[in-house]
Amino acid sequence: MNDNLEEYVSQVARQAKEASRALVTTTGGRKNGWLQLSAERIRSQASTLLAENERDIAKAPEFGLTNAQVDRLRLTPERLEGIAKALEEVAQLPDPIGEIIDSNPRPNGLLVTKVRVPLGVVFFIYESRPNVTVDAAALCVKSGNAVILRGGKEAFHSNMAFYRLLSETLVECGLPEHAVQLVETTDRAAVGAFLKCHNSIDVAIPRGGKSLIERVTQEATMPVIKHFDGVCHVYIDRSADLQMARDILVNSKCHRTGVCNAAESFLVHEEIADEFLKLAGPALLEQGVEIRSDDRVRSVIPEALVATEDDYRTEYLDLKISAKVVDSIEDAIAHINEYGSHHTDVIVTSNFNSARQFTGEVDSAAVLVNASTRFNDGGEFGLGAEIGISTDKFHARGPCGLKELTSYKYVAYGDGQTR
Template identity: 50%
Template sequence: MTLREEMLQLAGQARDASRTLAQLSTTVKNDLLRRMAEALERETPALIEANAKDLANGREKGLSTAMLDRLRLDADRIRAMADGLREVAELPDPVGEITGMWRRPSGIQVGRMRIPLGVIGIIFESRPNVTADAAGLCLKSGNAVVLRGGSEAIHSNVAIGAILKGQLTAMGLPDGALQVVTTTDRAAVTELLQLEEYIDLIIPRGGEGLIRFVSENSRIPVIKHYKGVCHTFVDADADLDMAEKICINAKVQRPGVCNAMETLLVHRAAAATFVPRIAATLAALGVELRGCPTTRQHAPNIKAAVEEDWGAEFLDLILAVKVVDGLDEAIAHIQRYGSLHTEVIVTRDYANSQRFLREINSSVVMVNASSRFSDGNQFGLGAEIGISTTKLHSFGPMGLEDLTTRKFIVFGDGQVRA
């Protein structure tokens, strides 16, 4: 069987299974997710063993510490995957929801009903927990899913997929509803992107190169989960204790994730006090700072920033720092260099906070909170499929409702059009 034939078969099985999934009751779907959660926890030793192979290969290939952290599975992370499935099981089922009914002069009643998209293809890198998170959300929303993870996580992804598929089989459901591409041949991605008759939506999650490749080569609609160039702006009258706490969390807690802060903007009026303070604190935590000339006047020991730093997603303990004249310059900087992911203002000025909320058009805009909260789970969506930086048809963290569409439904009692 050629690679194209293999991908056609896989996608065809997913399409066939999607018809069954669309008709499943909420009770059956919830039972499936709970069984999957129990199975993941039960198979924790096997998952850690499979993940160890990926970690060993990653070290041989010289993956960064941050990338290895994204790749790592341990008992806590496996439990978190299981808990994510249970949380999705507890969420309201969007399928079949009727969103509004209205009567027309003809007497007919018109409404809209939520339905699954069909088959969703997800192409992702590094983080094996995406396999469980994406499966849970897609299955709960009545969609079949085709998962193609990166070669660096192949053993982990295949192991997770096998455990989850086993529960589909155990319940007499078509296991084609959950497909994990087992080949590491990159040509498999190209083949999948041509199957518009079988796959309804492609969601790429990963680095800039992956996103661009998928967007340029897909014949299927794409929702981009582009890089996270997240900014924090410390305003003139910010509570500096709060600002420091937020900046530390946003940069240091998990620097290798897309909602970590990559650029810190500081109002000129606060710079003399805050820049030396935050520079010393972050340096002590192992962060490499790269600053504009004004920043370096207040913290002479940090590196000089170059133009490429302002649009960089470092995914590491590196932070670009710029002193700006005020809110106008902060907004202009974010509009020029941001990636429509998550932006934060730390301020006690209500008018400035409201203007920041209105004028920044990223998918998530925050006041006085860490960008690390930009996450579907933290927003109450359960496990997320990712954070969309595409304004159509979903923007920001994508939960169950974002994996459905709406069809029109009409009720009449014999009306005909004149």
């Protein structure tokens, strides 16, 4: 690694640490003002943002992006409006900093409180979704954290355009200039250098492919909140409303195939397998979905391909899905816990006991009953935007919104007590 890169990384990390200290005492009103102004600027600068995004789209073939990856990269007027609205929604959320989580008056008169505080500095590494640049900045600053953003090279021009906009509005609103910083080099060595800055960076959050997550986990010298694969399942129980189940499955798979909460596998109880597969098979095939399955599924859907063991562990992020007939709900749960990624799993059932068993025994960050996997999302869960969906159990799990970007400290009030 050259000296210039080391110096650059050290400077960015140091500036973030200084900004994080100033953010601790920044009022919620000032942070909300920045969010509102940023939303207005996104609308007024839409043409510039779209033009910069087109530069990235034009270079997509050089990076070998799939159609689903290009879709994730692309900005449209509608998506820009969605980004602006997400900022406004975050502004409407309660400021978590300073919240008294618990209060405990002791017999000696000491009042012990548990108070929500920022994590400090977040190093956020993500791939080709430029909207995430804005979501992450909004959530981090609102929760009192400085953030260092390392986006993918595929979205470099889009990310830079958003970064320039956010930097301008930070200064205009009197917030620390370096509360949001974008890593302005695509050198892969920069990631490794930042991951060594444990004295300045408090947590790393990688959001992307498996290789990225594994690299960050191995190299980080600070805690990591991981956003691992989304091998999400829909299980159709024997008591399911089959029309409902078909609609949920098609939506889970086809609404947007290139996102982490899209379904990648479905399981169906053997008692209703024939009837359901005759209903769902054509619906999936009409959408262009390639089905990879066991013999039992192929006996009803002859167009399906033979599934390998790896297919049941694969996050396709494409119009592909694995499928299997199971003998019982217990078999479905065992399959999901073995082959899934503990992200999002769904049961379609009209039986309360089945729903309770499934939600209790499936070890995933989000378990839904009679609803699409696509609802595991910060906005849909009422958290505002999200910085990612954690498949960890510590420190956060599921959609990571404002509160998941905080910690706490104990503050005790006395009047002269000694021990």
